Amino acid sequence: MRPLPPALSTFAPEVDRIFAFVHGTAAIALAVVVIALVVLAVRHRRRRGVAAAPPSVSRAWLALELAWAVAPVVPFALMFHWGFQAYLRQSIAPDDAYVVHARARQWAWEFEHPNGITEDNELHVPAGRAVRLVLSSSDVIHSFFAPELRVKRDAVPGTFTSLWFEAIERPDVPLEGDLSVPDARRIWYRAPILCAELCGASGRWGPNAGHATMSAEILVMRPEDFDAWVSTPGCLGFPPATTLEWGQQLFSMKGCTACHAREEGAPPLAGPSLHALFGREVRMASGEVVIADEAYVREAILQPHARVVAGFDPVMPRIRMSDEQLDALLEYLRTL
Ligand code: HEC
Ligand SMILES: [Cu+2]
Known part of the structure; x- marks a missing residue:
């Protein structure tokens, strides 16, 4: 077994x-x-010459x-x-649980901590403390599943559901570095998050889209290290050295890869290919034709339903991001 x-x-x-x-x-x-x-x-099979007895x-x-x-x-x-x-x-979560809002969308998870910082497809938590997740969805039903923590709950549009867990301390996993100083980058161990919702969307939208692609990770930290992490400005994912690299990282962390191809000649997924988008003429479902400049791309990301590209369904979710993140994303999109 x-x-x-x-x-x-x-x-x-x-x-x-x-x-x-x-x-x-x-x-x-x-x-x-x-x-x-x-x-x-x-024992009671039919045999020649033996009459069946009536039930006793x-x-x-x-x-x-x-x-x-x-x-x-x-x-x-x-x-x-x-x-x-x-x-x-x-x-029933303990009253003093640490509360994180977990928002599901097609096809990614977003987590918001009590102090307002958000992270995508990663959830930092302290070991040995109760953590309560308040789940919601901005589109369809999703299902938060962390098999190693033995928790699973649906995220349902239009309502909140919640679950809680306490990640254990693991003496069997050695911690690296100088333990006397809190380290905002020190991860103790990791546990996968999956979306356990089953539906046929991935078939319709191509191989890269679907609940099965919503894999994320819980990063468990020593409580001291977690406190350092959560109070470090800009700690999220530790943006890489250049804005361009950050943009590239955001493109996959924010889940854009599920719906947008980037390579030249790649067939469109649920959304148009973003290869050589800047400067392209884009025809809208309304018949209007626009040149994809900075303002257009910005609008396409922040208000996806304001104008819908012809030939596509209006399924792009509104993905929250800071101005800095949007700038980095645009810088990356420009290079495609
Ligand atoms: C669930 C699928 C989905 C996800 C996830 C998604 N998009 Fe889209 N996107 C679409 C669809 C469908 C369209 C075309 C319809 C429309 O304009 O709303 C589109 C349109 C766009 C456009 C306009 C493209 C053009 O040819 O004019 C841009 C730019 C864009 N998306 C960027 C992004 C970025 C950046 C992300 C990640 C932060 C993202 N999208 C995530 C589905 C998605
Ligand atoms: Cu899902």
């Missing part, structure tokens, strides 16, 4: 015990039923029938009780 992923939250051991109990009980029940079925079918209605039979109708209630009741207790513990 394939082992479960590493258990990296305080919930995980209990979730795994319940999981093992449910599967163990089901396996035993399956074995008992299948063995009884085979044995009885062989003795008291002993009645007792037996009652026993196997009632007995399974016990493990089911246990499963319910145990599972419900764990569900309640997972539902």
